[in-house]
Amino acid sequence: MTVLVLGGAGYIGSHAVAMLVENGYDVAVVDNLVTGHREAIDASIRFYEGDVRDRAFLEKTFEIEKDIEGVMHFCAYSLVSESMEKPVMYFDNNVGGCLSILETMEKFDVKHIVFSSTAATFGMPEKSPISETTPQRPINPYGESKLMMEKMMAWQSQATDMTYVALRYFNVAGAKADGSIGEAHQHETHLIPIILQTALKQRDDITIFGDDYKTPDGTCIRDYIDMADLIDAHIKALEYLKAGGKSDQFNLGSSKGYSNLEVLETARRVTGQDIPSQMGDRRLGDPDELIADSRKATQVLGWQAKNGLETMISNAWKWQQSHPNGY
Ligand code: NAD
Ligand code: UFG
Secondary structure, eight states, rough: OOOEEEEETTTHHHHHHHHHHTTTTTEEEOOOSOOOOOGSSSSSSEEESSSSOOOHHHHHHHSTTEEEEEEEEOOOOHHHHHHHHHHHHHHIIIIIIHHHHHHHHHHTTTEEEEEEEEGGGSSSSSSSSBTTOOOOOOOHHHHHHHHHHHHHHHHHHHSSSSSEEEEEEEEEOOOOTTSSSOOOOOSSOOOHHHHHHHTTTSSOOOOEEEESSSSSSSSSSEEEHHHHHHHHHHHHHHHHTTTOOOOEEEEEEEEEEEEEEHHHHHHHHHOOOOOOOOEEEOOOTSSSEOBEEEEHHHIIIOOOOOOOOHHHHHHHHHHHHOOTOOO
């Protein structure tokens, strides 16, 4: 039986592939390499290069991979600011991709899917921490597209015997513990890789976007989840569905928040580098604080975040130093 990993050459998908293989799963990968890297997955993995929106290609892949026990779906465009400028492109890829995948799964009678949703589906929540009952009110096309994907899955699972788990990640960070794979986005926007590029002197400094938020030090607070913990949740979710668990959604974070300045200080400590920084203006659309309430994932999936911010930064630093220019 095979786990088909869609978007398996991306940052998170490539770690899922590696950890699935380490745990004895047979794995095949689909990716169009729009933001992913072939080098991020082992050469021995069965790899299908193509777009999930291309039905003929996807059906052919499902035909070849006859014994798919479940799908992990990581494909998406996922930059908030880009989604504000190109909403249609985001709905096309994220929602269009989801449509094609659900149709193909139904056609080939594949029963389970675990997929990447996001804290961005919550928008600017009034209460923190954010639980599964917090209203989802996205404030950008990226978050909206992911909420639409959640709803498509929910309706499809009601109408058929397909079951799904939507995992709403908070801020994902880290790399494989040996530093062999990690985050290699061409247009990097995330805080931790930008901090580490600065530590490596690939950038002169890091600009912290705003210190007038309603938080103790004025900078935004985020909840960081380590890659190994995140993939552990995917594997637990897949096993839960295989065991007959009902379709559900889970918020995934460490349930602990760090301000942007605290992340910077931790990175200075872990790397032993100065990491020059400056204070800049707010970035559009950043909520003051996003912290997950992940108790439901603990109760239902038996999952718990184990690794802290230091581990995430330390592993990402190993990756950054050994791959200064990505793959
Ligand atoms: P990524 O861009 O590194 O990975 C996405 C992968 O999907 C890439 O390899 C890309 O080439 C592939 N892809 C995209 N569209 C495709 C298509 N139409 N057909 C085939 N392949 C396609 O992004 P990531 O950071 O690894 O994120 C993975 C998922 O997790 C995304 O769905 C994202 O929305 C979600 N997510 C990420 C974060 C985060 O902090 N990184 C937080 C919340 C949710
Ligand atoms: N930040 C800076 N300087 C930078 C980059 C980021 O100060 O150069 C700040 C941001 O303003 C924000 C914090 O660092 O306050 C975290 O920003 P990221 O861009 O690293 O992450 P986001 O919180 O914006 O978004 C991430 C994912 C989304 C996901 C969201 C959920 O990119 O896909 O987490 O919380 F939806």
